[in-house]
Amino acid sequence: MFPPLKRAASKALRSMPLWFWERVVPKDVIGLGYHIVSDEDLPHQVYYSYKNARQFENDVVYAKRRAVGYDEVARHRLGSQPLPRSRILFTFDDGFAECFHVIRPILRKHSVPGVFFVTTDFLDDRRRLFETSASLCLREVARLDPERAAHLVAALSLDRPLQAGRLASNRTLALRRLRTVRLPPLATPAQLELALWLLGFDEDGTEEIERACALFGVDLAAYARTRPLFMSSAQVRQLVAEGFTIGSHGLTHLPVHRMGRERMEQEIVASCSLVRDLSGQKRVPFAFPYGGSEIKRSVIAEILRRHEFIDLVFDTAGLRCDEPFIINRVWADPPPAQGEAGSNLSFLLRSEWAHRSAWRRKPPAEIPLGAAPVR
Numbered sequence: 001m002f003p004p005l006k007r008a009a010s011k012a013l014r015s016m017p018l019w020f021w022e023r024v025v026p027k028d029v030i031g032l033g034y035h036i037v038s039d040e041d042l043p044h045q046v047y048y049s050y051k052n053a054r055q056f057e058n059d060v061v062y063a064k065r066r067a068v069g070y071d072e073v074a075r076h077r078l079g080s081q082p083l084p085r086s087r088i089l090f091t092f093d094d095g096f097a098e099c100f101h102v103i104r105p106i107l108r109k110h111s112v113p114g115v116f117f118v119t120t121d122f123l124d125d126r127r128r129l130f131e132t133s134a135s136l137c138l139r140e141v142a143r144l145d146p147e148r149a150a151h152l153v154a155a156l157s158l159d160r161p162l163q164a165g166r167l168a169s170n171r172t173l174a175l176r177r178l179r180t181v182r183l184p185p186l187a188t189p190a191q192l193e194l195a196l197w198l199l200g201f202d203e204d205g206t207e208e209i210e211r212a213c214a215l216f217g218v219d220l221a222a223y224a225r226t227r228p229l230f231m232s233s234a235q236v237r238q239l240v241a242e243g244f245t246i247g248s249h250g251l252t253h254l255p256v257h258r259m260g261r262e263r264m265e266q267e268i269v270a271s272c273s274l275v276r277d278l279s280g281q282k283r284v285p286f287a288f289p290y291g292g293s294e295i296k297r298s299v300i301a302e303i304l305r306r307h308e309f310i311d312l313v314f315d316t317a318g319l320r321c322d323e324p325f326i327i328n329r330v331w332a333d334p335p336p337a338q339g340e341a342g343s344n345l346s347f348l349l350r351s352e353w354a355h356r357s358a359w360r361r362k363p364p365a366e367i368p369l370g371a372a373p374v375r
């Protein structure tokens with residue numbers, strides 16, 4: 001389509017009211033995905049914006065009449081229990097401490113259920129999330145005096161063509177992240193260069209980020225002693241006791257889709273087993289760190305067949321049609337535009353429904369009919 005026409009069509013689709021989409025392209029379940037809710041400007045999470053407590057409560061109030069618990073969704077998707085249309089399932093990834101202190105009280109106040117996907121290595125602050133380390137390094141970059149910043153740019157050879165042995169960073173990735181990151185103000189071009197270097201590290205760039213932490217004097221263990229970054233095992237057990245569902249978000253939060261077939265299965269199964277032991281749940285859902293859209297559904301189906309205790313699998317493709325054992329989710333982290341009152345969920349859902357992938361009633365059958373695990 002001619003680009004201006006395409007833009008106009010896309011705008012028109014995004015402005016269609018929600019009731020239109022619900023009638024024309026109905027969904028059984030709408031998964032909402034959050035990471036953090038906080039009233040604070042958190043220095044350890046600058047990779048994306050997030051809602052404050054009031055904004056999140058507005059979402060909960062907006063959705064609560066349609067809110068549904070995980071078990072009902074699983075019984076519907078994997079069994080035969082009927083479910084009214086457009087049920088909303090709240091989910092939270094990574095297991096940040098704010099899940100317990102900020103999100104949980106709001107959900108309880110409104111009697112709304114939810115699923116908390118925890119990365120098992122992060123529980124009790126045993127290990128760190130890549131973005132947490134990178135965020136604190138970015139904060140240090142913003143604090144550097146201009147001379148020191150220029151010295152580091154030269155020492156890291158960031159002002160010269162890439163040389164063998166230098167820790168490479170992906171410029172395209174950095175520029176893409178630069179559009180969404182909540183970067184502290186940077187005073188000099190050298191600071192921007194250092195920030196771009198950090199933003200260009202892949203999520204599995206453990207060596208790079210450790211070197212950067214040493215370089216910028218970031219001591220994550222010391223930082224975590226001043227405030228817990230992630231939930232404790234005891235808090236997770238309390239969430240279960242209060243009726244919430246716990247899912248796995250991997251052992252390490254490394255991108256599962258970049259692992260080989262065997263390692264991917266080990267990561268999924270081992271982390272789900274740990275969550276099963278910790279929570280006492282018979283069945284455990286799994287959510288892909290960084291999404292799993294690139295993973296063949298037949299591969300996931302095979303893993304689920306072999307390990308029956310792993311339940312539904314959660315992905316990140318908005319309202320995309322998928323296999324019955326996959327729940328895609330709409331990212332609900334972005335706060336409403338400045339000056340906008342109330343929940344922005346209607347806007348976020350309409351934007352997702354406007355994608356063509358949300359309309360395909362029957363995705364290409366990659367696995368034989370009936371091959372999905374039966375609850």
Ligand SMILES: [Zn+2]
Nearest residue numbers: 093094289290
């Ligand atoms: Zn995550």
